[in-house]
Amino acid sequence: MFLRDVWFSYQSILSEELSKKNYFIFLKKIFGSLYKSLVKLIRHKFSINSTNLDKIESKNLSTLELDKLFIHFNCDKGSYCFFDKEKIVSHNYSAFYDKYFKNIKKDKISLLELGSHEGKGLASFFFYFPNSDLIGANINPFQMRFNSKRISELFVDVSSSRSIYSLSDYLKKNPDIIIDDASHNIKDILTAFSILFKKLKSGGCYVIEDMDQFKALKELNPYSDEPTPLEILKKINDKQDFKTSFIDEESKKYLIENIKYIKIEKGSMKINEINVSDIAFVFKK
Numbered sequence: 001m002f003l004r005d006v007w008f009s010y011q012s013i014l015s016e017e018l019s020k021k022n023y024f025i026f027l028k029k030i031f032g033s034l035y036k037s038l039v040k041l042i043r044h045k046f047s048i049n050s051t052n053l054d055k056i057e058s059k060n061l062s063t064l065e066l067d068k069l070f071i072h073f074n075c076d077k078g079s080y081c082f083f084d085k086e087k088i089v090s091h092n093y094s095a096f097y098d099k100y101f102k103n104i105k106k107d108k109i110s111l112l113e114l115g116s117h118e119g120k121g122l123a124s125f126f127f128y129f130p131n132s133d134l135i136g137a138n139i140n141p142f143q144m145r146f147n148s149k150r151i152s153e154l155f156v157d158v159s160s161s162r163s164i165y166s167l168s169d170y171l172k173k174n175p176d177i178i179i180d181d182a183s184h185n186i187k188d189i190l191t192a193f194s195i196l197f198k199k200l201k202s203g204g205c206y207v208i209e210d211m212d213q214f215k216a217l218k219e220l221n222p223y224s225d226e227p228t229p230l231e232i233l234k235k236i237n238d239k240q241d242f243k244t245s246f247i248d249e250e251s252k253k254y255l256i257e258n259i260k261y262i263k264i265e266k267g268s269m270k271i272n273e274i275n276v277s278d279i280a281f282v283f284k285k
Contacts (some may be wrong), residue, residue, distance in 0.1 A: 002044060002152075008170055009141040009155035010037050015166070016157050036142045044147050053126050053148040061127045067094035069127055075120035076269070077181075077209075091277045092268035093209065097128075100205065100263070100281050101177070105129060110201075112137060112175040114158055114192060115182030119146040126150065135175070137167055138182075158188040164195045174201040184213040185220045187246050189229045194251035197258070197284070206282040208233075216271035230264065233280055237262045260285045 013033045017026040043050045061069065070078025076090040077097070108131045116122055116136025123146045125134060136144060137156040144153045154170070157163040158180075178196055180189060189208060197206050211229045214221035221228070227235075227244055235242040236259055247255070260283045267277030 003041075005152050005154055006037050006040060009153070010034065012155040012163065012166055013141075016160060016163055019160075019162055040142050047147065050144070051123075051146050053123060053146050053151070058127060058130070062130055064127065065094070066098050066124065066128050069124040070094055070121075073120040073123045075124050077121055077124070079268070089268050089270070091209070091279070093265075093277070093279055096265045096267070096279060096281070101129075104176070106131060107176075108132070109176040110173045111135065111177040111179070112171070112196075113179040113181060114138075114156060114196075115180065116153065117143060119144040119151070119153075121179070121181065122146065122151055133173070135171070156182075158182040158192050159185070161191050161195065164192050168196060168199045171199065174199055174204070176201050176204045177207065178204070179207040179209065181209045183220070184210045184217075186214060186223060186226065186228055190232070190244060190246040193229070193282075194247040194255065197282070198251075198254060200284050202284060204284050206284070208280040208282070210276055211278040211280060213271070213276040216274040216276050230278060230280070233262050233264065233282065258285050259283070 010033055013029055014026060017029055042048065061072070064072065067078050071080065074081050077093045078090055079092045079094060080087055081090045105128060109129060110133045111125060111129065112135045113121055114137050116138050119136055122134045122136050125132065126148060133150055135152045135154060137154045139155070139157050141153050141155040154167060156167045178200055180192055182188060182192070189211065193206065193208065200206055208229060226246070227242060232242050232244060236256060262283070263281045265279050266275065267279060269275070269277045
């Protein structure tokens with residue numbers, strides 16, 4: 001399974017560069033990504049610069065509340081984390097995750113996180129959902145600091161619908177939970193949502209983190225004439241039509257017909273004195 005995932009990521013990286021006609025970068029990545037893939041295989045085998053979560057004494061960690069787990073792994077989903085050795089208030093999503101998922105903590109579920117980065121969130125969920133299979137998808141699939149028989153790491157470029165479809169087709173299971181913590185660009189958020197919500201298991205939940213980060217970081221929303229993800233979700237919740245160039249009519253119809261209900265929550269992190277911690281829990285029928 002691990003070798004299959006590495007091969008998928010390697011092929012996907014090269015395929016994306018070819019599709020963009022970045023031929024020079026494609027040639028560089030033939031060898032660069034191959035080298036990184038081989039290093040990843042060695043690191044995984046011998047747990048070099050990577051923590052094998054299967055070998056950690058789980059008795060203490062498995063009893064911790066989710067916020068304590070986020071703090072333990074220094075994940076910004078918790079109430080605080082450390083950045084450059086400085087303690088900062090982070091998104092404080094713990095209570096919301098626990099509110100909506102505590103009843104399925106012990107279930108055998110599949111969770112996909114877009115934008116898994118070093119895997120701090122997945123490491124936390126590893127102990128919160130002790131019977132889960134976890135998938136981290138990232139534009140750099142070589143930076144995960146944790147490994148386990150229950151964790152997979154795959155390539156995805158959320159700015160490319162082609163890459164998102166490729167990831168969706170590759171997944172063997174329909175995830176029970178999908179978390180988007182990737183680019184936070186509104187186009188990328190809506191594109192991934194329109195494609196991957198179809199892959200979500202019936203009765204599952206699609207989570208979108210940091211939906212309003214663009215308020216503090218204007219480069220995340222260069223589309224001034226487009227509705228934001230929050231505005232679209234509110235319209236869907238109110239059974240109203242919406243228009244955006246990032247979701248086609250067929251996908252829009254699917255979303256409207258298959259979304260059961262939506263809950264919007266607000267966390268605590270601020271950038272430039274602006275709260276950027278809106279989080280949506282979108283439940284599927």
